[in-house]
Amino acid sequence: MERADSIKLDSFELSIGDIADADLDALHALSMSVGWPHRAEDWQLARELGHGIVARDAIGRVLGSAMWFDHAPDFTTFGLVITLPRLQMLGAGTWLMNHLLAQTGSRAIGLNATRSARRLYKSLGFAPERTVYQCQGDAIATPQGTLPSGAALRSLTRDDLDEIAALDRAAYRADRTSVLARLVELSKGMALVRGDRIAAYSLCRRFGRGHLIGPVVAASDDDAIAVTRPHVADHAGAFLRIDTRQKSGSFAEFVAQCGLPVYDTVTSMSLRRPWLIDDAGGEKPIIYGLASHALG
Ligand SMILES: CC(C)(COP(=O)(O)OP(=O)(O)OC[C@H]1O[C@@H](n2cnc3c(N)ncnc32)[C@H](O)[C@@H]1OP(=O)(O)O)[C@@H](O)C(=O)NCCC(=O)NCCS
Known part of the structure; x- marks a missing residue:
C-alpha cells in the first residue's frame, strides 16, 4: 500500500472552557510552548486576579488561552493570549479574542501586544499607543x-x-x-x-x-x-x-x-x-x- 510522506492535520475542533477549570500544569505547558517564562504560580496569580477562557480540543487538551482583568467597571486589560504553535495562523487567536470581546461588553480595553500579536489586534480595531521595554x-x-x-x-x-x-x-x-x-x-x-x-x-x-x-x-x-x-x-x-x-x-x-x-x-x-x-x-x-x- 502506498503511503504519503506527509499528511495535513489542521482540522482541530476547538471548544471554549473556563480557565478556572483548567489544569495549572497544562497552562504552564502552553506558555512554555511559546517560550514564555511564566511559572505555574504566575498562572495561579493571574487566575486569582482575572477571568479567562481556554480553547480545548476534542479530548479536552488545552491548546489556547486568553484572559481579562477588570480594573474598573468600564476598563479592563487583556493578557495571556496564547495559541499552541502548531495551531497558529488558523484563526484560533482571532476566535479567542472575539470571545473575550463578547465577554467584556462595551468596556474600554488596554493590552500589551507582542510582535506576533500586533497585527491580530490591529485587525480587531486596537490602536497602538506606546512601546514597553x-x-x-x-x-x-x-x-x-x-x-x-x-x-x-x-x-x-x-x-x-x-x-x-x-x-x-x-x-x-x-x-x-x-x-x-x-x-x-x-x-x-x-x-x-x-x-x-x-x-x-x-x-x-x-x-x-x-x-x-x-x-x-x-x-x-x-x-x-x-x-x-x-x-x-x-x-x-x-x-x-x-x-x-x-x-x-x-x-x-x-x-x-x-x-x-x-x-x-x-x-x-x-x-x-x-x-x-x-x-x-x-x-x-x-x-x-x-x-x-x-x-x-
Ligand atoms: C498571537 C497569537 C495568539 C495569534 O494566534 P493565532 O492562532 O495564530 O491567530 P490567528 O490564526 O487568528 O491569526 C493570526 C494571523 O493569521 C491569519 N489567519 C487566520 N486564519 C488564517 C488561515 N486560515 N490561513 C492563513 N492565515 C490565517 C490572521 O489573519 C492573522 O493574520 P494577521 O497577522 O495578518 O492579522 C499566537 O501567535 C501566539 O500564541 N503567539 C505567542 C504568544 C503571544 O505572543 N501572544 C500574544 C500576547 S499579547
Whole structure:
C-alpha cells in the first residue's frame, strides 16, 4: 500500500472552557510552548486576579488561552493570549479574542501586544499607543545615590495599601486596590516619603525566571530610581526584570546600568478610548514599571 510522506492535520475542533477549570500544569505547558517564562504560580496569580477562557480540543487538551482583568467597571486589560504553535495562523487567536470581546461588553480595553500579536489586534480595531521595554538580566547593584531632597525611603507595609492605591490610581487612571492588595502580600515594597505622604512606591515579587520589579509609580525619574534601587541591590547577581515605557532619560539609563538591558518590546494598544496619559514633563505620578504585561 502506498503511503504519503506527509499528511495535513489542521482540522482541530476547538471548544471554549473556563480557565478556572483548567489544569495549572497544562497552562504552564502552553506558555512554555511559546517560550514564555511564566511559572505555574504566575498562572495561579493571574487566575486569582482575572477571568479567562481556554480553547480545548476534542479530548479536552488545552491548546489556547486568553484572559481579562477588570480594573474598573468600564476598563479592563487583556493578557495571556496564547495559541499552541502548531495551531497558529488558523484563526484560533482571532476566535479567542472575539470571545473575550463578547465577554467584556462595551468596556474600554488596554493590552500589551507582542510582535506576533500586533497585527491580530490591529485587525480587531486596537490602536497602538506606546512601546514597553522589557528590561532584564543579571542585576548589578549600583552605588547608593543621594535621595531626592526632602525625601525618606522606607519599606512598605500592608497599612500603606490605601495610600499607594490612591497614588497608583492617579497614574493608572483606574482603581487597582484589589490587585495591589494581592501583590503587596507577595512582594517586597518600598515607599519614598515626603512629609507624611507617600510620593512614590515600588513592589518586587517572584516571577518567571527570577524577580520582577513592578508596579513602580513616581512623579519623577529621581523618585522612581530611589524606590527601584533597593530591589536591584537585593537581587544583585540574580535574574531581574522590569517593564517600563521609559525609552530615555535618567530612569532608563539607570535600568541599563543595573545590568537590565532591553530584551524585547511590546506595544501598548487600546480599544474604544485611549489608555495612557501623556506623561511628558509633568509632575503627576506615572507608571514607571508595569505590574506585568497582562495587568499593565
Ligand atoms: C498571537 C497569537 C495568539 C495569534 O494566534 P493565532 O492562532 O495564530 O491567530 P490567528 O490564526 O487568528 O491569526 C493570526 C494571523 O493569521 C491569519 N489567519 C487566520 N486564519 C488564517 C488561515 N486560515 N490561513 C492563513 N492565515 C490565517 C490572521 O489573519 C492573522 O493574520 P494577521 O497577522 O495578518 O492579522 C499566537 O501567535 C501566539 O500564541 N503567539 C505567542 C504568544 C503571544 O505572543 N501572544 C500574544 C500576547 S499579547
